[in-house]
Amino acid sequence: MEPVIQGITLILEPYNLLLILGGVVMGVLVGALPGLSSTLAVALLLPFTLQLQPIPAIAMMAALYCAGTFGGSITAILINTPGAPPAVATALDGFPLAQRGEAGRALGIAAVSSVCGGMFSLLIFIVAAPMLAKIALSFRPQEYFALALFGLSMLASISGKSSLRNLIAGAFGVLVATIGIHETTGVERFVFSIPEFVEGIGFVPVLIGLFAMAELLNQSSKLDSAVERVKSIAIKLPSMADFKLIRWTVARSAVIGTFIGILPAEGSTVAAIIGYNEAKRWSKNKEEFGKGSIIGIAGPETANNAATGGAMVPTLALGIPGSGTTAVILAALMVHGLRPGPYLIQNTPHFVYAIFTAMFIANVLFLILGLPGAKLFARITLIPRQFLWPAVFVFSMIGAYALNQSLFDVWVMLLSGVLGFFMLRHGFGPAPFVMGLILGRLVEENWSRAMIIYDNNFLRFFESWIVDLFLVLTIIGLFGPFIFRQLNVLMNKMKPEGRVLED
Amino acid sequence: MDGKGGTWLPSFLHPTDLWITLVLLAIGAFLFYETSTWETAPPAFSQNIPPTFFPRLVLGIIIFLTLILPFESHYAIKQGTDLDEDRSAKVERITYITALGLLFIVTLSEWLGTDLSMVLACVLLPMLWGERRLKIIIPFAIIFPLVVRLVFVEGLMVHFLPGILEPILG
Numbered sequence: 001m002e003p004v005i006q007g008i009t010l011i012l013e014p015y016n017l018l019l020i021l022g023g024v025v026m027g028v029l030v031g032a033l034p035g036l037s038s039t040l041a042v043a044l045l046l047p048f049t050l051q052l053q054p055i056p057a058i059a060m061m062a063a064l065y066c067a068g069t070f071g072g073s074i075t076a077i078l079i080n081t082p083g084a085p086p087a088v089a090t091a092l093d094g095f096p097l098a099q100r101g102e103a104g105r106a107l108g109i110a111a112v113s114s115v116c117g118g119m120f121s122l123l124i125f126i127v128a129a130p131m132l133a134k135i136a137l138s139f140r141p142q143e144y145f146a147l148a149l150f151g152l153s154m155l156a157s158i159s160g161k162s163s164l165r166n167l168i169a170g171a172f173g174v175l176v177a178t179i180g181i182h183e184t185t186g187v188e189r190f191v192f193s194i195p196e197f198v199e200g201i202g203f204v205p206v207l208i209g210l211f212a213m214a215e216l217l218n219q220s221s222k223l224d225s226a227v228e229r230v231k232s233i234a235i236k237l238p239s240m241a242d243f244k245l246i247r248w249t250v251a252r253s254a255v256i257g258t259f260i261g262i263l264p265a266e267g268s269t270v271a272a273i274i275g276y277n278e279a280k281r282w283s284k285n286k287e288e289f290g291k292g293s294i295i296g297i298a299g300p301e302t303a304n305n306a307a308t309g310g311a312m313v314p315t316l317a318l319g320i321p322g323s324g325t326t327a328v329i330l331a332a333l334m335v336h337g338l339r340p341g342p343y344l345i346q347n348t349p350h351f352v353y354a355i356f357t358a359m360f361i362a363n364v365l366f367l368i369l370g371l372p373g374a375k376l377f378a379r380i381t382l383i384p385r386q387f388l389w390p391a392v393f394v395f396s397m398i399g400a401y402a403l404n405q406s407l408f409d410v411w412v413m414l415l416s417g418v419l420g421f422f423m424l425r426h427g428f429g430p431a432p433f434v435m436g437l438i439l440g441r442l443v444e445e446n447w448s449r450a451m452i453i454y455d456n457n458f459l460r461f462f463e464s465w466i467v468d469l470f471l472v473l474t475i476i477g478l479f480g481p482f483i484f485r486q487l488n489v490l491m492n493k494m495k496p497e498g499r500v501l502e503d
Numbered sequence: 504m505d506g507k508g509g510t511w512l513p514s515f516l517h518p519t520d521l522w523i524t525l526v527l528l529a530i531g532a533f534l535f536y537e538t539s540t541w542e543t544a545p546p547a548f549s550q551n552i553p554p555t556f557f558p559r560l561v562l563g564i565i566i567f568l569t570l571i572l573p574f575e576s577h578y579a580i581k582q583g584t585d586l587d588e589d590r591s592a593k594v595e596r597i598t599y600i601t602a603l604g605l606l607f608i609v610t611l612s613e614w615l616g617t618d619l620s621m622v623l624a625c626v627l628l629p630m631l632w633g634e635r636r637l638k639i640i641i642p643f644a645i646i647f648p649l650v651v652r653l654v655f656v657e658g659l660m661v662h663f664l665p666g667i668l669e670p671i672l673g
Contacts, residue, residue: 051659161584164568164575168527171565175534175558182554185544189554190537217602220632221595387643390628393605394621394651397612402661407613414609418602425590426523444557452550489582 007353011361016056020358023063024365030064031071032083032377033388038068039325039431040211044392046204046332047399054336055351059358061332065325066118066308066362069268070370071377073110073301078103078378086268086304089276093289093296100292107374108238109294110301111367113250117302118363120254121261121309126356128262132317133345141449142461146470148442151264151320153477155432162427163482169428173436174443176201184448196408203331205400205413206437210430211328212396213417216389218424238294246298249279257303261310267323267431268304268311275303309359316340316352319442324431327438335403517576519590527569535562597632604631616666621648 010016023045030041042061049057072087077094090110097106139147155163155170179190180200191197253275260271279299280289289296311322312329319341321327333340345352370377400413420430454460461467512518538555546553576586604627612620625644634640655661665672 048654048659161586161588162575162579164571168565168568168572171561171568175561175565178558178561184550184552185554187542187544187554189541189558190534192537213605216605217598220598220601221592384634386629386632386634387639389632390625391647393608393628394624394647397609397620397624398617398651398655398661401617402655402659405662407609407664410609410612414605417605421598421602425594426519427586427589440561447557448550448552451552456552 003349004353007350007355008357010055010350011059011354011357016059016358017361019052019056019060020063020361021365023060024067024362024369027064027067027069027362028071028074028366028370028373028377029380030083031068031073031087032075032380033383034075034081034083034381036215036392037084037211037325038065038071039328040215041068042325042328042332043204043207043211044395044399046207046328046335047402049332050335050403054333054338055354057336058329058333058351058355061329062312062355062359063362063365065329066305066359067366067370068325069304069308070111070114070301070366073114073297074107074370074374074377075381077106077110077297078374079381081381086272086300086307088269089272089300090297090304092276093291093293096290097292097294097297102292103374105238105242105294106292106297107371109242109246109297111371112238112243113246113253113298113301114305115363115367116250117254117257117304117306118309118359121258121306122356122359122363123309124258124262125309125312125359126352128313129317129352130345130349132313133342136318136342137346139342139466140464141446141453143464143466143470145443145446145450146461146464146467146474147318147320148439148446150470150474150477151314151439152436152443153474154264155435165427166429166432167478169423169430170432170436173433173438174440175436176206176433177437177440178444183445196406201412201437202403202409203437204335204403205409206416207328207331207434208396208400209413209416210420210423210433212392213414214420214424214430216392216396217417217421219385219389222385242294246295249282249295249298250302252278252282253299253302254306257306258310260303261307261322262313264314264320264322267325268307271307271310272300272304276300305363312355312359316355317342317345319344321435321438324434327431327434330438331434515577516573517586519587520576521573524569524572527572528566531562531566531569535559538562600631601628604628612666613664614666616668616672617663618648618652618668618672619666621651 011020026041026045027038030036031038041064045061045064049060052060068084069086072082072084073090073094074083076082076087076091077098080091080095082088082091094106094110097103136147152170152174155166175190177200179197181187181198182189188198256274256278257268257271260274261267276296276299279295280286283289283293283295285293285295307323308325311326314320314322315326315330319330319339321330330340333344338344396413396417397410400409401407403409420433423430423433450461451458462471512521538558541555544554579586608620608624608627611623615623622644625647626640629640629643652663656663
């Protein structure tokens with residue numbers, strides 16, 4: 001009980017509450033801005049938190065993560081421009097409802113559903129994370145290797161159109177993780193006589209480059225695009241009848257979102273799409289979808305926020321990121337000198353309760369701020385892109401420089417950005433690359449240790465049932481998307497309506 | 504290149520993806536060669552896991568996956584997924600100009616110093632992107648870098664490169 005009280009008390013300090021409030025406001029604003037995702041914002045926030053203690057720093061990022069996911073729905077509903085990918089499905093019914101003069105109702109449904117999803121996943125997080133960590137404490141290097149391999153295999157099904165490209169991007173991330181001195185032998189690898197490479201490539205400049213700079217280049221060709229605006233926003237809050245109508249959808253999507261969040265590498269976008277599809281599949285009024293159905297808003301909104309709490313479970317308990325944003329949070333933990341995984345929870349249990357409390361408060365705060373302030377938050381889209389993106393560049397430049405106070409990191413950031421732009425254009429997502437970069441070290445370290453323990457006999461890995469289980473899951477992770485696609489095609493042939501929404 | 508114009512290729516091969524494959528294979532081959540130039544650690548020291556083992560394994564996986572890449576689009580279209588959707592439009596000139604602008608700013612940043620680099624970014628990028636209202640650009644280029652300086656230098660104790668402002672900033 002002591003760690004619980006310690007964690008809660010720590011977060012309830014006024015200074016930390018202020019940081020969480022800052023994280024929420026930033027999250028909603030960033031989430032509302034098309035092109036600025038919560039992953040990008042967390043990456044940019046990281047250098048600002050360097051002077052903070054680890055708990056307030058991670059709490060602020062977690063608050064931003066929760067609020068950013070909700071923030072995307074504001075502009076999705078009000079101006080048909082999803083601020084972030086997880087809100088794409090929300091726009092399908094949110095905007096038509098807003099056009100009918102019921103923007104307030106749509107925002108209300110989105111906010112309440114988001115909070116319900118977020119709260120449910122936090123409950124699962126607080127129960128599951130310590131339990132999972134307890135199990136993981138018995139893991140030996142071979143089990144960690146198999147677990148990390150499973151995490152990498154999930155790249156095949158991370159959001160994006162191509163599993164193959166995700167895997168290639170992830171493998172390149174793993175390769176970049178090998179740059180620097182080999183732990184066992186001290187041999188320099190892929191250093192190319194560049195002294196800065198000896199220590200390996202830093203996470204922060206790569207993260208900022210891939211997420212912020214690549215998006216900046218992407219946005220440079222969209223300067224003239226106009227957004228369709230709802231002329232008047234009548235703030236009419238959802239009624240009790242509305243809540244009654246969406247309650248089962250919320251319950252179902254909360255479970256779906258949390259489960260998807262817990263799966264390594266899967267994130268809010270996948271959760272939202274499945275949440276929408278399931279809401280439609282179970283609905284008696286399918287014809288209302290796409291025309292302003294409140295169930296069509298509740299489904300994805302509950303699921304995408306539920307995924308945030310779910311994604312924190314493997315991140316903190318196992319050190320395996322649950323989504324693109326948690327990959328950045330994981331990198332932040334490392335930058336702050338913490339080693340995510342079971343020992344973090346065993347040695348500093350109050351840490352988990354502090355993050356739980358921070359995310360809980362963030363959920364309450366974005367409900368309080370998000371609904372009445374929606375109109376105000378939506379105005380952020382009025383900032384001309386000609387000024388917004390140069391500001392992002394300045395933050396990126398300083399953010400990349402700040403950690404080691406090195407210009408070399410700024411170059412890494414810029415090159416990562418250019419590379420990220422072309423990767424994105426050709427379907428190689430930055431999130432799989434980052435996952436590979438983070439998990440690569442884990443895979444190699446544990447592989448080497450396990451091989452030493454087993455005297456280079458790989459077959460002895462299979463003596464552990466945990467390894468066997470993860471290897472089976474890895475095979476499912478790799479071939480699952482292909483199998484499910486075939487099943488989907490088969491089902492579509494049998495069912496004339498076809499698919500609802502494709503990822 | 505949208506990948507749909509290569510009539511000289513069989514229809515199951517995607518021209519753009521074929522180019523990407525060739526580039527990735529060339530990178531893979533170069534990196535594989537690079538692993539052969541590394542120092543060798545004695546087996547006892549490396550405990551029979553040479554430093555080249557894991558990178559070569561990953562490179563092998565990359566090469567294997569890359570070889571499937573040119574055929575993927577053909578298969579994806581059959582599944583109803585258009586992999587060319589995001590790359591159907593050409594990269595606009597402004598994107599290249601922006602990239603060059605960023606390169607220019609970062610190249611000059613050591614000489615200019617962090618503060619002037621921020622000012623340059625706040626002037627150059629909006630102007631590159633068509634903004635001509637100096638009454639907005641000038642206050643933005645002064646106030647924004649000042650705020651960033653205040654947060655990072657005073658708040659977070661980050662040392663900014665003084666550059667040519669060294670005589671003034673000390």
